[in-house]
Amino acid sequence: MKNKIKFSNMVLVAGCSLIALFYPTIAFAESKKEAYAYMNTILGVSVTIAGFLVIFAIIKSxxxxxxxxxxxxNRTAGLVGLGFAxxxxxxxxxALDIAGWLHGFFGL
Incomplete structure (x- = not known):
């Protein structure tokens, strides 16, 4: 249980550090278009990292x-793990489609 908590904390810190890395460029962007370009970069990096984590989860399960x-x-744990993976x-x-929907609906 402690290993799962440590791993989730590592993922949370990595995600927050990505945002902190790009925040100054997003906050001081000259236009909305430039800010969206930076946010798409963050989303692309996050999706890539999450994709590798999904592959790891599928292999582990x-x-x-x-x-x-x-x-x-163990058989039940493997099947449940595969399902969640x-x-x-x-x-x-x-994730990219959901971000597009949010942009379209709310203008975020």
Whole structure:
């Protein structure tokens, strides 16, 4: 449990550092178009990192499922892990579309 908390904290810090890295350029952008260009860069980097994490989760869950043999708890954990990995992968895949919808609906 402690390892999961440490990993989630690392991901949170990495995401915040990406925003902090690009914040001055977004805050002092001369136009909305330039600010959107910076935000698209941040989103692209985040999607790339998340894509690699999804691949890692699929491999890890697949290995757990493959090595489960007669242990029903490990088999269930592997199947649930694969399900959530694919769900997370779909969310990462649709992240750019969701950002586009927010921009279209609210002008964010």
């Amino acid at each position: 697949g290995m757990k499922l493959a090595t489960a043999q007669d242990n029903p708890q 694919f769900l997370g992968g779909y969310m990462v895949f649709k």
